Amino acid sequence: MLIVKPGANDASDLEPTDEQLPAIDAEEIEPRFRAVAGRGGERRGIRLERIYWDGLGRMSASGKMSTADLVHYTASQMPESGNLASLLRVLSLKWALCRLDTVEDISSLANVNAIIQASPSPAILLTHEKKVQLFNDAFLSMLRQRLPLGDLAQLTKSLRFSIDTQIEEAIATLSRNKGKTLATGFTITVGTQSMKGQINLALAPTHEKSMLIGYISRY
Known part of the structure; x- marks a missing residue:
């Protein structure tokens, strides 16, 4: 969610x-x-x-x-x-x-947000609890182009985001392979509508808890 x-x-x-x-x-x-x-x-x-x-x-x-x-x-x-x-x-x-x-x-959350916002492609910050903590304008534009969305408040209540790889496995793999990225699939669901694509994951440079930055490469 x-x-x-x-x-x-x-x-x-x-x-x-x-x-x-x-x-x-x-x-x-x-x-x-x-x-x-x-x-x-x-x-x-x-x-x-x-x-x-x-x-x-x-x-x-x-x-x-x-x-x-x-x-x-x-x-x-x-x-x-x-x-x-x-x-x-x-x-x-x-x-x-x-x-x-x-x-x-x-490694503050503010600086991680700046990294996400600077990306020209859709990008998100995904927590260990499988929640999208942050996203950029390109991500929101992608959703509005492909899915029937209302206002932002409706979006936060109805949108579900999942990746094909278990997030614990993704974090463990990236932790073992420093400096590497992991490509996997994703699914976004809003009500009865859904879209799929590919996302590139990297460990977020945060100290608070394990999180992933995801750059959507294809949708």
């Missing part, structure tokens, strides 16, 4: 699930000691949990420097009363959160 605007989440949607919260191994919370040597030969012994060492490693790689240089630069900026291990933990998490903010902004 075509859905223009998602409904509000109920209370159960706010409860964390196993998929939302990562599992933590005992090794991950055990601090690991490393002796870090800077360019000048100065050595510092640091104890941090593995996740923070991983974060510092990714941060230093992004800045094209060694982890040792990053540690020693951070130490040079630390006030005399500061704790270097604590400062490195905060630095690692803050960097990760900044990166997360950037990614979430890029």
Whole structure:
């Protein structure tokens, strides 16, 4: 069924699930000691949990420097009363959160909508629950040309959209084959009228939940 605007989440949607919260191994919370040597030969012994060492490693790689240089630069900026291990933990998490903010902004529903609207061919955003979350003007024009439609309110109540491939299977296939698309058939039904065609599916660049962008190639 075509859905223009998602409904509000109920209370159960706010409860964390196993998929939302990562599992933590005992090794991950055990601090690991490393002796870090800077360019000048100065050595510092640091104890941090593995996740923070991983974060510092990714941060230093992004800045094209060694982890040792990053540690020693951070130490040079630390006030005399500061704790270097604590400062490195905060630095690692803050960097990760900044990166997360950037990614979430890029993969926002507003940006996905812009991608769909920019397509000259009929395009939709299909949710894991088999609902059309968004569509562009070309999609609406296609419907009006091929099917007897009333106003938009009537459209949202009576139109049904389905694809020949199970949506769970489509998402799983595209998740395994990064950068690939999947061609399949589709059917649109309005009352007793229906139309069929071909649609090209791709994983939507969203972080909220798994969704598919569909570009209709033939109808």
